[in-house]
Amino acid sequence: MAIRRAVVTGGAGFIGSNLCERLLVRGYEVLCLDSFLTGGPANVARLADIGPFHLVRRDVTEYVHVSGRVDLVLHLASPASPADYLRYPIETLKAGSLGTLRTLGLARERNARYVLASTSEVYGDPQVHPQPESYWGHVNPVGPRSVYDEAKRFAEALTFAYRDSHGMSTAVARVFNTFGPRMRPDDGRAVPTFVRRALAGAPLPVTGDGSQTRSLCYVDDTVEGIIRLAEHDAPGPVNIGGPRETSIRDLARLVIDLTGSASAIEFVPRPVDDPAVRRPDITLARTLLGWEPSVDVVQGLKWTIAWFEEAQRAADAGVTA
Ligand code: NAD
Numbered sequence: 001m002a003i004r005r006a007v008v009t010g011g012a013g014f015i016g017s018n019l020c021e022r023l024l025v026r027g028y029e030v031l032c033l034d035s036f037l038t039g040g041p042a043n044v045a046r047l048a049d050i051g052p053f054h055l056v057r058r059d060v061t062e063y064v065h066v067s068g069r070v071d072l073v074l075h076l077a078s079p080a081s082p083a084d085y086l087r088y089p090i091e092t093l094k095a096g097s098l099g100t101l102r103t104l105g106l107a108r109e110r111n112a113r114y115v116l117a118s119t120s121e122v123y124g125d126p127q128v129h130p131q132p133e134s135y136w137g138h139v140n141p142v143g144p145r146s147v148y149d150e151a152k153r154f155a156e157a158l159t160f161a162y163r164d165s166h167g168m169s170t171a172v173a174r175v176f177n178t179f180g181p182r183m184r185p186d187d188g189r190a191v192p193t194f195v196r197r198a199l200a201g202a203p204l205p206v207t208g209d210g211s212q213t214r215s216l217c218y219v220d221d222t223v224e225g226i227i228r229l230a231e232h233d234a235p236g237p238v239n240i241g242g243p244r245e246t247s248i249r250d251l252a253r254l255v256i257d258l259t260g261s262a263s264a265i266e267f268v269p270r271p272v273d274d275p276a277v278r279r280p281d282i283t284l285a286r287t288l289l290g291w292e293p294s295v296d297v298v299q300g301l302k303w304t305i306a307w308f309e310e311a312q313r314a315a316d317a318g319v320t321a
Helices: 014-025 082-087 089-096 098-110 146-166 190-200 219-230 248-259 283-289 297-316
Strands: 005-009 029-034 053-057 072-075 113-119 170-175 204-207 213-215 238-240 245-247 265-268
Touching (some): 005 014, 005 098, 014 029, 014 219, 072 098, 082 089, 082 146, 089 098, 098 113, 098 146, 113 146, 113 219, 146 170, 190 204, 190 297, 204 248, 219 238, 219 283, 248 297
Parallel strands (some): 005 029, 005 072, 072 113, 113 170, 170 238, 204 265
Antiparallel strands (some): 213 245
């Protein structure tokens, strides 16, 4: 069979780089388009050793041209951590709107399957728990998080409009909180913040009373779910996430335990519109894709902590991890 050629936008980011790596292992040729806004070449520095990998610096909110055939377009380009999208609000809205428009245009032109990496944030501060794909969400359209939530809601609507209007093969993956190697230590999300602080012996900042929950999924599992959806013909949306809920306070304690750190927990104010609960109903992913996470959170955290330690050692020695 001919090698399948995939375009991954945001491929130099956390999930994108892990996705590019897995696609290469599966025999794809991968073209990564990334503006390096919140990711960078270091994340993909060794991918060309695995297979045919090409990295092009490009802002996908501008004109997207790719030469050669394209079988699959995976659109992940967008700031994704709250710290990043609050720092880049307009860029985030543009990635979800113009970026989705341009990449849908590319997929249409090449008759390629298209996968949008959407997010559990489309459910906002949910009033239905756990969240099935049929839940329409509870989003504040003008709150600080709206730049991300509404951009992704628009991106989903646009993806379905292209599917219906142009008969395209498209899919929407609603990705829940994912963690693992290649997260930026300073991206502001709970896992990298806790790991970095615990390894430094500094207090772990827990927002509010820490009873708010998240459901974590190790990045290898998230990537596997996205690829299974890409290789299926279903439109989604499909929830891709860990079905086990953990309070942020328990997560901080677990990281302290696993790092053997003497750090304390420090309670800090909770951000505006921070969701109280978050847990996917993954029945659809199980039945449609035969997918569910295979890595438990403790194992995933151990690997993540080891990766952070290694990255720190490499940084200290002036080498890319
Ligand atoms: P990330 O910030 O590590 O990666 C995003 C990448 O997109 C970066 O490399 C960045 O430089 C690039 N990018 C941003 N704007 C761009 C543009 N206009 N043109 C080209 N490249 C651009 O974030 P991540 O955690 O890897 O998230 C990847 C995708 O998955 C995002 O679309 C995000 O919304 C989605 N997602 C992530 C999570 C999670 O827990 N990490 C959860 C839900 C959804």
